[in-house]
Amino acid sequence: xxxxxxxxxxxxxxxxxxxxxxxxxxxxxxxxxxxxxxxxxxxxxxxxxxxxxxxxxxxxxxxxxxxxxxxxxxxxxxxxxxxxxxxxxxxxxxxxxxxxxxxxxxxxxxxxxxxxxxxxxxxxxxxxxxxxxxxxxxxxxxxxxxxxxxxxxxxxxxxxxxxxxxxxxxxxxxxxxxxxxxxxxxxxxxxxxxxxxxxxxxxxxxxxxxxxxxxxxxxxxxxxxxxxxxxxxxxxxxxxxxxxxxxxxxxxxxxxxxxxxxxxxxxxxxxxxxxxxxxxxxxxxxxxxxxxxxxxxxxxxxxxxxxxxxxxxxxxxxxxxxxxxxxxxxxxxxxxxxxxxxxxxxxxxxxxxxxxxxxxxxxxxxxxxxxxxxxxxxxxx
Amino acid sequence: xxxxxxxxxxxxxxxxxxxxxxxxxxxxxxxxxxxxxxxxxxxxxxxxxxxxxxxxxxxxxxxxxxxxxxxxxxxxxxxxxxxxxxxxxxxxxxxxxxxxxxxxxxxxxxxxxxxxxxxxxxxxxxxxxxxxxxxxxxxxxxxxxxxxxxxxxxxxxxxxxxxxxxxxxxxxxxxxxxxxxxxxxxxxxxxxxxxxxxxxxxxxxxxxxxxxxxxxxxxxxxxxxxxxxxxxxxxxxxxxxxxxxxxxxxxxxxxxxxxxxxxxxxxxxxxxxxxxxxxxxxxxxxxxxxxxxxxxxxxxxxxxxxxxxxxxxxxxxxxxxxxxxxxxxxxxxxxxxxxxxxxxxxxxxxxxxxxxxxxxxxxxxxxxxxxxxxxxxxxxx
Numbered sequence: 001x002x003x004x005x006x007x008x009x010x011x012x013x014x015x016x017x018x019x020x021x022x023x024x025x026x027x028x029x030x031x032x033x034x035x036x037x038x039x040x041x042x043x044x045x046x047x048x049x050x051x052x053x054x055x056x057x058x059x060x061x062x063x064x065x066x067x068x069x070x071x072x073x074x075x076x077x078x079x080x081x082x083x084x085x086x087x088x089x090x091x092x093x094x095x096x097x098x099x100x101x102x103x104x105x106x107x108x109x110x111x112x113x114x115x116x117x118x119x120x121x122x123x124x125x126x127x128x129x130x131x132x133x134x135x136x137x138x139x140x141x142x143x144x145x146x147x148x149x150x151x152x153x154x155x156x157x158x159x160x161x162x163x164x165x166x167x168x169x170x171x172x173x174x175x176x177x178x179x180x181x182x183x184x185x186x187x188x189x190x191x192x193x194x195x196x197x198x199x200x201x202x203x204x205x206x207x208x209x210x211x212x213x214x215x216x217x218x219x220x221x222x223x224x225x226x227x228x229x230x231x232x233x234x235x236x237x238x239x240x241x242x243x244x245x246x247x248x249x250x251x252x253x254x255x256x257x258x259x260x261x262x263x264x265x266x267x268x269x270x271x272x273x274x275x276x277x278x279x280x281x282x283x284x285x286x287x288x289x290x291x292x293x294x295x296x297x298x299x300x301x302x303x304x305x306x307x308x309x310x311x312x313x314x315x316x317x318x319x320x321x322x323x324x325x326x327x328x329x330x331x332x333x334x335x336x337x338x339x340x341x342x343x344x345x346x347x348x349x350x351x352x353x354x355x356x357x358x359x360x361x362x363x364x365x366x367x368x369x370x371x372x373x374x375x376x377x378x379x380x381x
Numbered sequence: 382x383x384x385x386x387x388x389x390x391x392x393x394x395x396x397x398x399x400x401x402x403x404x405x406x407x408x409x410x411x412x413x414x415x416x417x418x419x420x421x422x423x424x425x426x427x428x429x430x431x432x433x434x435x436x437x438x439x440x441x442x443x444x445x446x447x448x449x450x451x452x453x454x455x456x457x458x459x460x461x462x463x464x465x466x467x468x469x470x471x472x473x474x475x476x477x478x479x480x481x482x483x484x485x486x487x488x489x490x491x492x493x494x495x496x497x498x499x500x501x502x503x504x505x506x507x508x509x510x511x512x513x514x515x516x517x518x519x520x521x522x523x524x525x526x527x528x529x530x531x532x533x534x535x536x537x538x539x540x541x542x543x544x545x546x547x548x549x550x551x552x553x554x555x556x557x558x559x560x561x562x563x564x565x566x567x568x569x570x571x572x573x574x575x576x577x578x579x580x581x582x583x584x585x586x587x588x589x590x591x592x593x594x595x596x597x598x599x600x601x602x603x604x605x606x607x608x609x610x611x612x613x614x615x616x617x618x619x620x621x622x623x624x625x626x627x628x629x630x631x632x633x634x635x636x637x638x639x640x641x642x643x644x645x646x647x648x649x650x651x652x653x654x655x656x657x658x659x660x661x662x663x664x665x666x667x668x669x670x671x672x673x674x675x676x677x678x679x680x681x682x683x684x685x686x687x688x689x690x691x692x693x694x695x696x697x698x699x700x701x702x703x704x705x706x707x708x709x710x711x712x713x714x715x716x717x718x719x720x721x722x723x724x725x726x727x728x729x730x731x732x733x734x735x736x737x738x739x740x741x742x743x744x745x746x747x748x749x750x751x752x753x754x755x756x757x758x759x760x761x762x
Contacts (some may be wrong), residue, residue: 049510159601216630220642222538245541249597263599274673274696275703292655315655321657
């Protein structure tokens, strides 16, 4: 099978540590990735910028350079378009290719608001191209493992579950200057949509969709410091309108793994946890036992949580014994930078066709709608 | 000053491990207690039963034995009446003495429902006797310590707080046969009123009253096993109508220690915590730092939490250092059984007159009303 001819929109040469280069390139440039994908074009804000990126990332000189998403859409020799720009331009950069019926992979969040996410969903339905969204946390091995444990009935049916997470930004009061936009909800990329959004997707993918959502939000530290990472100096103080404490409560519907009305409590606080506490602690309490997942190096299992242990333990009520449940990367993933590993699985499975749990424009829209409800509830108060 | 002449209603000789003997007698029979109080009468379900208790507990033979709460109320030589019966008879045993204008100390919960608690409050107001309720957790040294830390401004103003507790009963599925009534809400003594009620009072005493309460309740294990503690055999299986997962969310009003709208999340699950986790973890997140109280031996700081460490730590954000904050019993408390120590402080302070934070019929009524709202919300679903 010929490799899928791929264009990336948003691989910037000036931000060499950007998400596209950190998370997408490792797989795409690996032997396994090259067998399934071929990067044939880049599209940046200008043709020149795209050309510079082709050089910087040592892509083949025949890689096409575009400065306009419509040109990508019009190129018949492109099968898949990857959109990894800032969230507020996802919609306009993705839409032409979606309409052209191409396959399109958009980073999460799919768009900056529900309306634009819905337009993308509708356009993809009409044009018929396959879609993928960067909720790669579903493929993070600890998430896969917890899902397996539940499906195997290791704790019986789920009675309740609790997620307690910290993070979203490195520091409770400061942000990198480049992430200033995290303080402006209109842009659509912030700790609610990104930090909460990713984890919220993972949790629901594993235990089921939250029903009867109630939420409590708070903005504890509205004055956010933008701190230069090299000088450590505060370069600006910005007023934020994005909540930094998010509590979501819901229930599960009866399912193969959950009892009807099982309570699910999800709490996310921006910034650092109490020293020594896990950044993420997720317990799932069942009929016969309880699962506890703890991540000490961050709550982003879809990305960089792996600098410190991520453990899964199962407490069996009958024996009162706790067993560690091991998870592992696939051998081919170990050759990739960590933040590229779960993205790599998405690409890998996507190339093979439909797959269970594939995050699509449609699954992303459900998350957008949930988060919008959560934020709307706060606005009304 | 002459000792306060005290009658106890509900000191049973057949239940020598009952609360009255375990928690009230140690102080009352101590040298310090005897200087301030004199047990002059017992009242049980019959005069004979009261006489047996006088013998069993080696009270002076001149101690009066009553079989009827009205007789206690009519005895002009009694100053204080202590009601330590099962909750469903608190109202009827306390009321005559309240009406007689005596001082009355009723165990928490004050009554089996709000209406009866309110009647007791009103009757005490009319008759003018001082009241005390057994929310002695306010005097538990870890609670006193956390309150001091907040008042001293050790973490600045409170932004949010989270309580995560397990317990209420020894086991998630079983109860002692004598606690069968915990499964019947109408009786008024169960993990919501007792387990949650005590802790909920302590937390609010320290950080402020919860406003805008929202709650999520669930009954995960409706079939409760009554297990004989000596044979370990299940003697009966009872259908419970008492929730075993209680989540309460609220906000604080602006105060000396809290910012307006600070979120407070309170979660209590019946039974055991995940092995190794604390039975109680309470974090208070402030402007400048965070306090973490952890109790590994149980979540009942007002009673038996002290078989394992109860630690208080303060994380200072500026230095990123964590300091342990020590708490201790007063030297005279160390001579008493642990469950009698905080009750002892209540008695000790009550004898001296009014005191700050004294739990009274009126403060108890506020808790009753809160818990009734929480339960009513569940009934409506």
